[in-house]
Amino acid sequence: MSNATSTAIREKRVSHMAENLIGSEIIKLAGEIRQLMAQGEKIYNFTIGDFDPHIFPIPVPLRDRIIEAYINNETNYPAADGIAELRKVVSSLIHKWQNLTYAENEILIAGGARPLIYAIYQAILDPGDTVIFPVPSWNNNHYTHLSHAKPVFVETTPENNFMPGAADIAPHLKGASLLALCSPLNPTGTVFTKNQLEEICDLVIAENNSRSENDKPLYVMYDQIYSALTYGDTQHFDPVNLRPEMKPYVIYVDGISKSLAATGVRVGWSFGPKKVIDKMKSILGHVGAWSPKAEQVASAHFLADEQAVDQFMSSFKHEVVQRLNGFYEGIQSLKADGFGVDAIAPMAAIYLTVKFDLKGLSSPTFGKIETTEQTTAFLLKEAKLALVPFSAFGAPKDSNWYRLSVGTATVADVQSAIASLRQALSSLS
Numbered sequence: 001m002s003n004a005t006s007t008a009i010r011e012k013r014v015s016h017m018a019e020n021l022i023g024s025e026i027i028k029l030a031g032e033i034r035q036l037m038a039q040g041e042k043i044y045n046f047t048i049g050d051f052d053p054h055i056f057p058i059p060v061p062l063r064d065r066i067i068e069a070y071i072n073n074e075t076n077y078p079a080a081d082g083i084a085e086l087r088k089v090v091s092s093l094i095h096k097w098q099n100l101t102y103a104e105n106e107i108l109i110a111g112g113a114r115p116l117i118y119a120i121y122q123a124i125l126d127p128g129d130t131v132i133f134p135v136p137s138w139n140n141n142h143y144t145h146l147s148h149a150k151p152v153f154v155e156t157t158p159e160n161n162f163m164p165g166a167a168d169i170a171p172h173l174k175g176a177s178l179l180a181l182c183s184p185l186n187p188t189g190t191v192f193t194k195n196q197l198e199e200i201c202d203l204v205i206a207e208n209n210s211r212s213e214n215d216k217p218l219y220v221m222y223d224q225i226y227s228a229l230t231y232g233d234t235q236h237f238d239p240v241n242l243r244p245e246m247k248p249y250v251i252y253v254d255g256i257s258k259s260l261a262a263t264g265v266r267v268g269w270s271f272g273p274k275k276v277i278d279k280m281k282s283i284l285g286h287v288g289a290w291s292p293k294a295e296q297v298a299s300a301h302f303l304a305d306e307q308a309v310d311q312f313m314s315s316f317k318h319e320v321v322q323r324l325n326g327f328y329e330g331i332q333s334l335k336a337d338g339f340g341v342d343a344i345a346p347m348a349a350i351y352l353t354v355k356f357d358l359k360g361l362s363s364p365t366f367g368k369i370e371t372t373e374q375t376t377a378f379l380l381k382e383a384k385l386a387l388v389p390f391s392a393f394g395a396p397k398d399s400n401w402y403r404l405s406v407g408t409a410t411v412a413d414v415q416s417a418i419a420s421l422r423q424a425l426s427s428l429s
Helices: 003-012 025-038 060-071 084-098 113-124 140-146 166-172 194-209 244-249 274-287 293-303 306-336 372-382 411-426
Strands: 107-110 130-135 150-155 178-182 219-223 250-255 268-271 341-343 351-356 401-405
Touching: 025 372, 060 293, 084 107, 084 268, 084 293, 107 113, 107 274, 113 140, 113 178, 113 219, 113 250, 113 268, 113 274, 130 140, 130 166, 140 150, 150 166, 166 194, 178 194, 194 244, 219 244, 244 250, 250 274, 268 274, 293 306, 306 341, 306 351, 306 411, 372 411
Parallel strands: 130 150, 130 178, 178 219, 219 250
Antiparallel strands: 107 268, 250 268, 341 351, 351 401
């Protein structure tokens, strides 16, 4: 055996999990966007669920507190579950915002929502356990794979704003270990209605009542990282408020990443049953997924200032919904003119759900569009518009729905992007 052959064999020896882990579809798309931009193309990049900090900076008082914390040498390891001051403030915020009571030892601080979601999966699931989640939804398929668990994809429909209903979930609950829910939902920006969530909670309660004391419960992960970003008459509902009997089974995920445009600051929190939170703390302690101490100190100070938080949120939400409404009105204008597009009215988060029904059409410069992949490529190359197809979030490959994120959009971008889209669509026949 040659050295080259021997090296090749060694390089292939990785775990089954790693060998079969799917890379991020969004990162792949981002590579194509960068290539076009490097060639001098003007691209309207609305793919990433993030903020351009030059357009949406974090609150000035929070920024100043972070700087001050570093000057004061707050750079050592924080407590494994987060500094006490921040957990105390978060406990107060949970009570203020949701009228829920969680003690400081039922709260875990970590470096954003991602490690918390990972810890929930690891704390609850054994290999082969069943995880139920709707599609489209963000990364649940990947977290299930990382946990060696069995995924159950619950396909949703635009008629229900892509939110799962009790009837969709009910056939899969028997024996399942985790139901992963998110509202407002990434990628759609839509939310559970009160009735939808109540019916799901009733199913979970009934399922857990049917299990013996020795059985593992059916837990619910409730990702509400976008809950502060609701618009108009939209309301955010959560399981424990609607059904207090759910409290032993629900683990919440929240933080400042989206509500304060602070994605890179890395301060998130989870709260729920103390035993689960304690196990998550142990898992993340070994991983070292703490939120940096200086950022925790600064966040504790800023979040305790209710007036400053409310003032920032009022202005921030106005700016975000202005862009969402602008894109929605632009899409509806194109629809009224006969183009194969549609959108769901903005409800929450930083996302607009947009439909492109272009299959079967042709462009002189692009050719015929026959697949969702070709639709995505047409939008990027001809309209200079970069969006993420729902297939990147677990939806069927032929879905013609897309996520449009406004976190990197200026107000001027809205009109010019719609104009560019109109020009591209006009070339189709």
